[in-house]
Amino acid sequence: MKETEKLIINFTPTGMIPTKEQTKFVPVKPSEIIKDVLEAYDLGITSVHLHARNSDSQEPDYKAGIYAEIIAGIRKYAKDLVICVSLSGRNYNEFEKRSDPLTLTGNLKPDMGSLTLSSLNFNKQASINTPQMICDLAIEMNKRKIKPELEAFDAGMINYAKYLIKKNILKPPYYFN
Numbered sequence: 001m002k003e004t005e006k007l008i009i010n011f012t013p014t015g016m017i018p019t020k021e022q023t024k025f026v027p028v029k030p031s032e033i034i035k036d037v038l039e040a041y042d043l044g045i046t047s048v049h050l051h052a053r054n055s056d057s058q059e060p061d062y063k064a065g066i067y068a069e070i071i072a073g074i075r076k077y078a079k080d081l082v083i084c085v086s087l088s089g090r091n092y093n094e095f096e097k098r099s100d101p102l103t104l105t106g107n108l109k110p111d112m113g114s115l116t117l118s119s120l121n122f123n124k125q126a127s128i129n130t131p132q133m134i135c136d137l138a139i140e141m142n143k144r145k146i147k148p149e150l151e152a153f154d155a156g157m158i159n160y161a162k163y164l165i166k167k168n169i170l171k172p173p174y175y176f177n
Contacts, residue, residue: 010177011045013037016090017122019058028053030066034073037081041074047082048074049114049149049177052101060091067101068108075107084112084149087137089119090127098133099140112175113141115148117157117164134160138169150176 013036018026027033030052037048052066053059067085074081085101092098102113115137116129141148148170152158164170 006046008047009045010047010049010084011037011040012049012051013040014051014053016051016060016086016088028058029055030069030073033070037070037074038077041078041081045081047084047112049084049086050110051086051088060086060088062092062097062100064100064103067110068104071104071108071110082111084114085110087113087115088127089116089129089133090122090125093128093133095133095136099137102137102140102144102146109144110146112147112149113137114151114177115141116151116153117160118153120153131160135164135169138164142169142171147175150174152176 013027013033020026020028027036033050040048050067050070052061052063052070054061071083074083087098087101089098101110104110115134116127117134119129120127138148150161150170152161158176161170161174161176165174
């Protein structure tokens with residue numbers, strides 16, 4: 001394949017909402033997430049957007065330790081897969097919690113972290129992303145050399161990304177999702 005023909009195929013095995021009660025197929029335990037990611041890797045994904053879950057409650061979790069287990073299991077077999085960790089504002093609004101996965105180092109360090117560019121409402125809850133939180137997460141990723149995955153759910157979020165680019169808070173190359 002020519003360099004100009006490369007395609008990014010981003011896979012999100014879990015997301016924030018589904019539970020086993022809703023569908024038995026959703027992976028929530030680290031071993032289940034790893035299994036699904038490696039199966040998708042064999043099919044050609046080039047990137048994965050991970051959401052960690054508490055194995056008991058199935059609720060989204062921010063803890064670096066859970067991400068470390070998942071990333072270690074993936075990197076053992078898929079060394080070239082680009083790994084993005086969720087830094088979502090749906091369940092946690094404290095910077096220390098949302099940035100916890102960014103503290104991983106060495107082989108466990110994620111390549112990317114999600115950066116939702118505004119607050120937004122989902123069916124049953126809001127995802128709160130204040131301008132200060134967005135800037136703080138972007139600055140932390142810059143410091144740790146982790147690339148932001150710029151999550152844009154509407155045109156206003158793209159406009160805010162342009163503002164952050166002008167302020168030199170976001171640095172090229174840019175990856176929007």
